[in-house]
Amino acid sequence: MSSHVVFFLVPGVHLLDLAGPAQVFSTAADFGHPYTLSYVAEQPQVTSAQGLPLAAELDWPELGPEDLIVVPGWRALRLAHGPAIGATALRAFRDHHVRGGTVASVCAGADALGRAGLLDGRHCTTHHDVQDELALRHPKATVVRDVLFTTDDRVITSAGIASGIDLALHIVATRHGPAVAAQIARDMVVYARRNGHEPQTSAMLRHRSHLDDTVHRAQDLIDTRFDEALPLPALASAVGVSERTLTRLFSRATGLTPLRYQQTLRLERAEHLISHGTTIDAAARTVGFEDARMLRRLRARTS
Structure with missing residues (x-):
């Protein structure tokens, strides 16, 4: 079954937060697991934290339960200083989850999910520099510190930067099996895929370094x-x-x-x-x- 992965981009988006997961799903498609990638923003072009301008679509595609929304993180010393996100996008996050879809974030992107109410009553994580602030901004959430990613009722959050690759490989492993995730990690020259809540325990991946x-x-x-x-x-x-x-x-x-x-x-x-x-x-x-x-x-x- 084909899956649509929509990346929601904000001004100041970190390139690796975006490119890491995008590369995982693109490589999965190369290996015969159909993923369609698209990029949505609130303006037709956003500039990344690293200065690269990125083109994006303005309209949200129709999504089903097998599809995924990913919110990469952005550059900001504090979550409170992050970019504004409009009501349309926040509603898109919520509606997709209500319809049975999965919503994920990388780094500061967890705050966007929190603004949409998707962290309430769930476990989550983010970059270690802003974990305390995330807990203060979203007191109904349980912030898990110093892990690579968390999964809770189709809401998946990762710590930041390179951990977005771990998050995406976890999704692939869950959907298609760990052997497919290991194949993708090998192709990407990511020699060992790390787990979220615990030390790396999968022998299938532990011996790939x-x-x-x-x-x-x-x-x-x-x-x-x-x-x-x-x-x-x-x-x-x-x-x-x-x-x-x-x-x-x-x-x-x-x-x-x-x-x-x-x-x-x-x-x-x-x-x-x-x-x-x-x-x-x-x-x-x-x-x-x-x-x-x-x-x-x-x-x-x-x-």
Whole structure:
């Protein structure tokens, strides 16, 4: 299903707040996940904080529940000194959320969502320099400090600047799976995608902080088929190297053998299933173990 991403631009918008998420969704479209991007403002041209003039549309497109509004941040020492945002735009934010859509912000953009009433009763975050002010301006919100992003009832806020990339990759991972998000991060040379509320725990992304294309291609195969038998000869053949070379490159890049990496993915998925009430035996079968003994041994090693 195609999704429309609308970026709402204000004077003084930070380029990376805008360009980071836009690049993520544009790359997702390149990989066959259809996203249409558009840019709306209250004047036909806005000048970014970095001095680049940006053209924008004045009319809001029709949006459905699968679509997304993103409000990038802007340059201002205080939120109170930020740009005025008219009633039409604030109503567009609210109406889209009421209709089941998702609304997101980067950095100071959280204040725009707050002005629309979308932070009331929800968790949110923003750049660390203005977290206290955001809490004062929107006392019904719960400001979560020192995290990259928060999600609460289709309202997603991120800390600022580069964290907009993390926010966008999170949205992609939620909609299309972590393997797609990892593929996009790799293409963007964003070597590790970070999580919002917690330290990076996803093995699928934690072991991507390297530059070896052969290993990345092997990981792509393992990520999408971790619950299947993947013999080393077949994996090496698929990426065009010998078994010995693949094992050497893989271990040097990730610290794991291909088999251990696959087992790590299986264990992580099994732990998620068990935490949601699945029995150990059922979880073991779901993630590809022939019986639960190997899963129990792996869990014992990490406990």
